Amino acid sequence: MKLFRVEQWSCAILAGVLSASVAIAADEYGSTSSTHPLENIPKPKNWIFFGANLGLATVTPESTLLEADKSGFQFDVKALYSHYWNDWVIDLGLGYLINNVDGQDSLNRDWKVRTRAGFAEISPRYRLTENWQLGIVLNGLFGTDVSFDQDELLDTQSFTIAAGPRVNYEWGDDEGRWRLGAHVMKDFNLSPREVWWYMADIQYGFPISSSDKPYEPVEQTPVEATPEPTPEPLTVTPAEPAARVEAPQFAQAVGTGTIRIYLPEAILRFKTARSDLRPTSYAILGKVAEYLTRYPDAWQKMRVEGHTDIRGGAAYNENLSVNRAKSVGRQLNQQGIPREKMAIRGFGFRKPVDPANDAEAWALNRRVELWLDGVADTAQVTRDLNALNNGQ
Numbered sequence: 001m002k003l004f005r006v007e008q009w010s011c012a013i014l015a016g017v018l019s020a021s022v023a024i025a026a027d028e029y030g031s032t033s034s035t036h037p038l039e040n041i042p043k044p045k046n047w048i049f050f051g052a053n054l055g056l057a058t059v060t061p062e063s064t065l066l067e068a069d070k071s072g073f074q075f076d077v078k079a080l081y082s083h084y085w086n087d088w089v090i091d092l093g094l095g096y097l098i099n100n101v102d103g104q105d106s107l108n109r110d111w112k113v114r115t116r117a118g119f120a121e122i123s124p125r126y127r128l129t130e131n132w133q134l135g136i137v138l139n140g141l142f143g144t145d146v147s148f149d150q151d152e153l154l155d156t157q158s159f160t161i162a163a164g165p166r167v168n169y170e171w172g173d174d175e176g177r178w179r180l181g182a183h184v185m186k187d188f189n190l191s192p193r194e195v196w197w198y199m200a201d202i203q204y205g206f207p208i209s210s211s212d213k214p215y216e217p218v219e220q221t222p223v224e225a226t227p228e229p230t231p232e233p234l235t236v237t238p239a240e241p242a243a244r245v246e247a248p249q250f251a252q253a254v255g256t257g258t259i260r261i262y263l264p265e266a267i268l269r270f271k272t273a274r275s276d277l278r279p280t281s282y283a284i285l286g287k288v289a290e291y292l293t294r295y296p297d298a299w300q301k302m303r304v305e306g307h308t309d310i311r312g313g314a315a316y317n318e319n320l321s322v323n324r325a326k327s328v329g330r331q332l333n334q335q336g337i338p339r340e341k342m343a344i345r346g347f348g349f350r351k352p353v354d355p356a357n358d359a360e361a362w363a364l365n366r367r368v369e370l371w372l373d374g375v376a377d378t379a380q381v382t383r384d385l386n387a388l389n390n391g392q
Contacts, residue, residue, distance in 0.1 A: 038086050040318055040346070041130050042174045044207030049080040049091070049179065051203030059101050059113065059148050062192040067150055068111045072101035074197060078121060082205060089133060091123040097141070101148070111150040117143030123166055130323065133168040137183045148195050161188040162197065174315035179203040245354040247364055251385035253378040254371075259299075261288065261370035261385060268328070268368055275323035277331060285328065287388045288370070289335030298381055300374025302337065304329045306346040307353075307369070309362035314348055322346030328368050 057074045061067035078095025099115040119142065125135025138161070145156040166183035185197045248262040268285075269278040292299060306321030306328075325344045333339050354361035375381050 038127055038130060041322060042084060042172075042177065042207070043315060043318075044174055044209050045084045046209035047082040047084070047177070047205045047207050049082055049093075049177075049203040049205035050078075051080065051179070051181075051201050052077050053095075053097075053199045053201040055197060055199035057099055057101055057198075058196045059103075060194050060196075064106055067193060068103040068105035068109070070101040070103035070111065070113060070150070072099070074099040074199065076119070078119075080121065080203070080205075084127075087127055089125050089127060091121065091125075093121045095119050095121060099148070113148055113150050115143070115146060115148060117141050117146045125166065125168060130319075130326075131169055131171055133170060135166055136163060137166040137185065138163040139185060147190060148193065157190075160190060160195075162186060162195070163188065164197075173313070173319060174207065177205050179205070244360065245356070245364065248353065249386065250389040251382045253375075253382050257373065257375050257378065259372040259375050259378055259382055259385070261372070262367060263328075263369065264367045265363060267389075270324055270327075273320070275320065275327045277327050282331065284389065285331050286335055288385065289332050289337050291384060291388060292372075293336040295381075298376055299372045300341070301372075302332075302342045303369075303371040303373070304332070304342055304344050305369045305371065307351060307365060307367050308349050309365045310349045310352070310357060311362065317348035318346055320346075321348050325368060328370075 053074070053076045055074055057072055059067075059070040061069070074097055076095050076097035078093050080091040080093030082089055082091050096118050097115070099117075100112070102110065102112040104110055120140045121137060123135060123137040125133040127133050141160040141162065142158060144158060146160040147157045148160075149156065162185040164183055164185040166181060168179050168181040170177055170179045172178050180200075180202055182200045183197075185199070187195045247264065248260070250267075251259055251261050254260045263284070268281045270276060270281075271278060292302075304325045306323070306325030308317040308321050312320075322344065323346070325346050329339075329342050329344050332342065349365065352361065353364045353367070372381070
């Protein structure tokens with residue numbers, strides 16, 4: 001029976017690792033979509049994380065006549081190499097654990113087991129969102145005795161395998177990232193006992209690669225300088241101040257079959273430096289969603305694009321714009337817009353409405369835009385949407 005359970009666990013973990021590997025390969029080599037919501041989060045793909053685990057360990061023997069049920073704590077530290085894809089992340093690492101469990105046998109004798117060992121870890125996880133990840137963790141424990149046997153002279157073994165499900169919550173930017181994680185593991189090959197671990201951990205990581213292409217200077221052929229004639233004095237007249245950029249119309253036809261809906265911060269409100277929509281923003285999104293769901297054949301696809309002003313770092317603004325676009329997409333989906341008809345994208349400050357660097361330009365550039373593609377009658381839909389915004 002013990003062998004049968006081990007084989008079941010082995011097959012399940014092997015299937016999980018294989019499916020993760022296939023999905024990772026498909027994501028890296030088969031996906032070329034430029035609208036993937038996680039393609040730039042984070043930009044560096046290779047990271048080093050350092051972390052610590054703390055949790056509960058239980059040891060349950062097949063017969064309590066020979067051994068005692070034991071429980072206690074385990075603490076470990078580890079270093080991990082992590083690689084990110086659009087949909088997946090995988091960890092490979094090494095660590096050191098301290099495991100202390102104790103209990104009483106049927107004769108009321110106290111038993112304590114102290115285990116000190118190294119371990120290797122592999123953990124592929126699917127990226128549900130920018131923050132949440134779900135997958136498995138596989139540990140190989142190695143040392144002079146990792147049998148968790150209360151008799152130190154008997155039944156020693158130097159290698160034990162354990163595995164189970166794992167969930168991570170991750171946040172940060174391209175300079176550093178934090179993780180909070182939890183997992184449950186069970187041993188594969190211990191007999192005549194089984195060990196369970198219930199662990200929580202915290203990790204901090206920093207990138208070891210950059211996605212930015214290095215600058216390569218262009219070689220230029222030196223040109224012999226020739227003296228230039230002395231220019232005549234010029235009379236300089238003060239230039240007229242440049243006209244300010246006007247805010248775009250709420251809904252405007254752009255090309256054939258495409259309409260842009262401009263949602264600046266005056267219409268669409270977010271919490272400061274965050275992606276959470278304020279309740280005052282629900283009304284306009286509700287009106288747009290109601291109209292588009294009432295006439296689903298009038299349009300085919302929607303692009304939800306987030307934009308920020310120029311203040312702050314590029315990576316920070318990229319992440320903020322993506323998260324704000326995702327918040328708008330979730331709200332529209334709750335209002336009836338099908339998820340499969342939407343694509344999410346964030347541009348940070350790369351596409352300003354007004355290129356000036358002042359408060360007025362910043363206000364115009366902080367926005368979310370909804371791009372409707374495949375519009376059958378752009379003139380009619382544009383009029384209807386502008387009428388919605390004007391309260392008609």
